[in-house]
Amino acid sequence: MNEQQLINIRRDLHQIPELGFEEFKTQQYLKDTIADMPQDFLSIEEWETGLLVWVDGYEGEKTIGYRTDIDGLPIDEQTTYSFASRHEGSMHACGHDFHMTIALGILDHFAASQPKDNLLFIFQPAEEGPGGAKPMLAAEAFQRVKPDEIYALHIAPEYPVGTIATRPGLLFANTSELFIDFYGKGGHAARPHTANDMVVAASHFVTQLQTIVARNVNPLDSAVVTVGKITGGTKQNIIAGKARLEGTIRTLSMESMTQVKERIRHLTAGVETGFECKAEIDWGANYCQVYNDEELTRSFMEFSEQRDDIMLVECREAMTGEDFGYFLDEIPGVMFWLGVDTPYGLHDARIEPDERAIFTAVSHMVDYLSKNQ
Numbered sequence: 001m002n003e004q005q006l007i008n009i010r011r012d013l014h015q016i017p018e019l020g021f022e023e024f025k026t027q028q029y030l031k032d033t034i035a036d037m038p039q040d041f042l043s044i045e046e047w048e049t050g051l052l053v054w055v056d057g058y059e060g061e062k063t064i065g066y067r068t069d070i071d072g073l074p075i076d077e078q079t080t081y082s083f084a085s086r087h088e089g090s091m092h093a094c095g096h097d098f099h100m101t102i103a104l105g106i107l108d109h110f111a112a113s114q115p116k117d118n119l120l121f122i123f124q125p126a127e128e129g130p131g132g133a134k135p136m137l138a139a140e141a142f143q144r145v146k147p148d149e150i151y152a153l154h155i156a157p158e159y160p161v162g163t164i165a166t167r168p169g170l171l172f173a174n175t176s177e178l179f180i181d182f183y184g185k186g187g188h189a190a191r192p193h194t195a196n197d198m199v200v201a202a203s204h205f206v207t208q209l210q211t212i213v214a215r216n217v218n219p220l221d222s223a224v225v226t227v228g229k230i231t232g233g234t235k236q237n238i239i240a241g242k243a244r245l246e247g248t249i250r251t252l253s254m255e256s257m258t259q260v261k262e263r264i265r266h267l268t269a270g271v272e273t274g275f276e277c278k279a280e281i282d283w284g285a286n287y288c289q290v291y292n293d294e295e296l297t298r299s300f301m302e303f304s305e306q307r308d309d310i311m312l313v314e315c316r317e318a319m320t321g322e323d324f325g326y327f328l329d330e331i332p333g334v335m336f337w338l339g340v341d342t343p344y345g346l347h348d349a350r351i352e353p354d355e356r357a358i359f360t361a362v363s364h365m366v367d368y369l370s371k372n373q
């Protein structure tokens, strides 16, 4: 594939973002694109809305996996693109259109030029939620072709194009979603004494949540508790009988995750008592940390450092979550950041990553995966 073809693919995919396990058009687009490649060494299997694409190696003594996520986010796009999302309310705002294009670019190379090792290209649904990696790993279809080592990347807005950033060991945090419903008693805005206001209860709770990171978690073991959404009530002059908080927890250790959840349970019980209401907690999807294999990561970093067109950064760990962590929990491998140089962060409706990063990643991974040939 030449550079223009890669850009066209990225722009096509950008227009059809779909949420987790609803990636039907995306799956069809991937299948159609792969069907245009030489087929001699390829076999393709569908898993839910994802794909597993096997490339037969000429020696085939081991199998190397390369994983991309394929889902979009529920965001109203605000870019300046002429090829903006055609799916109202959905957007590729976390770079999965880049990730897929890069995977297709690498696959296209090896479909035409048989690799020494077998390669498995994993097009995984639902990274943003509810999490496709865990069920995919457990699936018989995956276990049959399970690779011996595995790689993945994530775009990084803050680094210039040409940058690869990673580190041996912990790269991304443990995550848990957080949903809490508060149930009280609605009423007339002018008669608060006859009602039980869940906007007030939920507001107190959000303030109390801030004490967990400030006062409970060891300051040397970082954690984040973010409430990203609050809903409650129906009208300005009606007291809300119900309020809902939606958020996420991030920790660098499982011990802190257990501790944070325990504190949330206690604080919730306190609000139930203090405000005479009922609360229900749902932890949603939980992702395990992304932990890079130390030896493979050092070897990948050494390889990257030798390249004139790559600026290698040994970065700090991040509080981002990624269900690629489940693959790394079973298979040694490496995840890395790819610089795409945009002032807007991941999950920002205005993000416009620099497309030249696609060529950097394809050529780097093709060379890396060819290094033992």
Ligand SMILES: CC(=O)N[C@@H](CCC[C@H](N)C(=O)O)C(=O)O
Pocket: 094, 127, 128, 129, 154, 175, 176, 177, 247, 248, 249, 285, 287, 319, 320, 321, 322, 323, 346
């Ligand atoms: C790379 C990235 O942005 N990943 C997401 C993963 C979502 C995790 C889960 N749905 C949660 O919100 O806890 C992230 O938000 O870090």
